[in-house]
Amino acid sequence: MFSTNNGNALVRAYCDSCKTCATKFLNATQWDSVQKCKNTGASLDTIDEGEADFKAKTGIIQTSSENIFYYSNDRLLHGYIVFMGKYATKTIDAHLIAIRDFERFSKGVAFKQITPQLVAQYREDLIQRGSEVGEDAIGNSAIRHRASQLRLFLTWLLKQKGYRSLDQTLPEYLDLPKAQMAKVKPAKEKVYPTLSEAEEMLRSMPKATQLDRRQRSVFACAFLTGLRANALAGLRHRDVDLHKSIFVQDGTNGRAKNGKSYRGRFFPVPEIFLSVFTEWVNEMETFGANRDDAVFPTKQSLIQNRSPGVQPRKPFEPLKGADVVRQAFAVASKNTKDSYHPHSARHCLAALGFEKCRSEKEVKAWSQCLGHEDIKITLRHYGQLKEETRFEVMEGIEMNRGETDDEKDLLLKFALHELHASDPGYEKAKALYNTRIGRPGDR
Template sequence: MSRLNPSNERLKRDYLRYLKEAKGKSEATLDSVRKALARYEAYTGAKDFKTFRREQAVAFKVRLAETDGVRTGETLSASTQAGTLSALRDFFTWLAWQPGFKSKIHLPDIDYLSPSRKDVARAKAPKLRDFPSLEQVHAAIEAMSCETVVDRRNRALIAFTILTGIRDRAMVSLALGHIDTTRSPPVVRQDPNTVETKFAKAIITYFFPIGDDLAEIVRAWIDELRGEHLFGPADPLFPRTCVGIASDGAFAPAGIERRFWSNASPVREIFRKAFTAAGLPYFPPHSFRHTLGHLAQTTCRSPEELKAWSQNLGHENITTTLTSYGRIDPHRQGEVIGQMKTGKAVDPDMLAEIGAVIARNRGVPIG
């Protein structure tokens, strides 16, 4: 383990404060910067940042390409390597303009922290994501027990995720008052003042039309919270587990408590256990957004429906839904091509929408 360098620690503190207060960066971004700086210092043995030279940059890139990830044990991905180098370039560019460093850090040397064009292409290459089919989600839910209040909460949690496509961090901060089941379809109002939404966006989400049985599971859960547990609008929609002592003296679930989860880790564990118990591979909560993104391609029949579906996922642009969550795997791509026929009439509205999307991507006026 590398020793701490007091001078470096002060500089890192000042830079992170700059990113947070002056640039408004999120805590997740700050964490990625910390990791990048830690990797660099581990390589240099915590030498003063003012000793940075192009030779160090080149040698560090070689070491980075050989580094194994802590979680996977595999070589760092091209995207992780590119992100690390980008964070270091930004840091040393900032450092080069600080008092006492203008003559120490040479701006041309910082360019040597750039990845090769091939590595950039690998980092940007779209990745095929594993996601469950709607049938697999149903199978996992059906295999879940509903005997205890914790069982019923877990069952409703998974049903709610596929009905809304909500991100797990937002879900654990949802209160009962954020959902209105009297509407048809039910609506969830993700208020960024109280809900941990991505980029602090206000998102209005209606239940996707993928099964009344799933919606009924969620409604039954909400009725139980209000009727049996006397939860109010400010209480959590998915309360944390109350842990007690079992008869054998071990810790065990003992119901729910009127408190929010502090993070989404328990949610991911619920998903893991549910899919494993059903004899299926583990699909994390975020993979459900990919399921919904692909369902949009076969469910939506007009540009208006596609736009509403995209908006329901919290996307301002249809392109985000189609590119981030709607990439077709090669096998399905072949099936679609094989089913296509030439000479069919083209929907003019759909053609206009496609043209508008292309124009927005190119940044040209829509005529």
């Protein structure tokens, strides 16, 4: 990218085959779109609701790029992409970024020449970049992901014909030493609103136009269902049952993470979230929307079907990407101190679950409605407590040591002699009983 005197940006892209380049002059808004693609791994057509208003100018003279590209391993990488077909495009892109980063470090070495020493040097380079400040710096999470992604690739590589003679311990050289990783700057604290803050944000969102109401409904639906941004963007009327408070993530439409399908129930959030979403669904039905139509149509679809009852009606097409969902959260965050993104709704719901659920069974149900097959995923990655909240919880524990409902049930069974010494939970019930009667040390 090059800046020009009038404030525009000149961007170039190079053809891998003929080495000629395409150039575009972009204004500030267009450049923001390109940056968004670069940061999210999306293509321009997935974030743009309309037609692009600028065209490429294809060059006919060979020029050299400021960046260095390596092509020797591309045929092999194509095979890896085919192997990774079960994953979402975004996941595949993340793995390719890690592999290309390794290529950059090794200056395009052919994968047949990879050595344990080279992999170990790359591991040290990753850790070193975690301690730096500037454009090349990467965080703790990025280091772990890159190492894990490259490890998976090397494991696959060692099974390919012509590569089985490589050192079979290559993936193990990507194990990260705990002592050194402890010195790497920690990942940023995940910022998310409380449920009451989210309610206030929803109330403050504009609703004068149809696009405003679409944004409000997108925001409300995120907290009702906990769906990820791409899944929200691809939601259809058949995926939602307002009467039973049930939703479906349809993994067959290519919008769900890792193609996962599951049924969930609306989360117990304030009534306004369901009310806003229901009003939007009803509004869409007055324009003839049926079960196969998108819940959140594109701007063009809304314009085409603006007059209720007009036949033949064109289908309400789903959003191309998640940009409208991100915009909805940006609008909702306009008057807040923090800028929230769509995934913050899932963190908020996870934190709410930790607060409301009183048994492992309830936590599991809550976790599965978030699309997590394993409770550990919810516990490890979602709803992390803020520092002030942690201190409040610890103070509350110190002041109130009351038992949970499950513990009270155990106490009652123990007192009524319904537990045998060999039953699961007997020892815990006995300890609770002795604590209750003032004999905590008596086992």
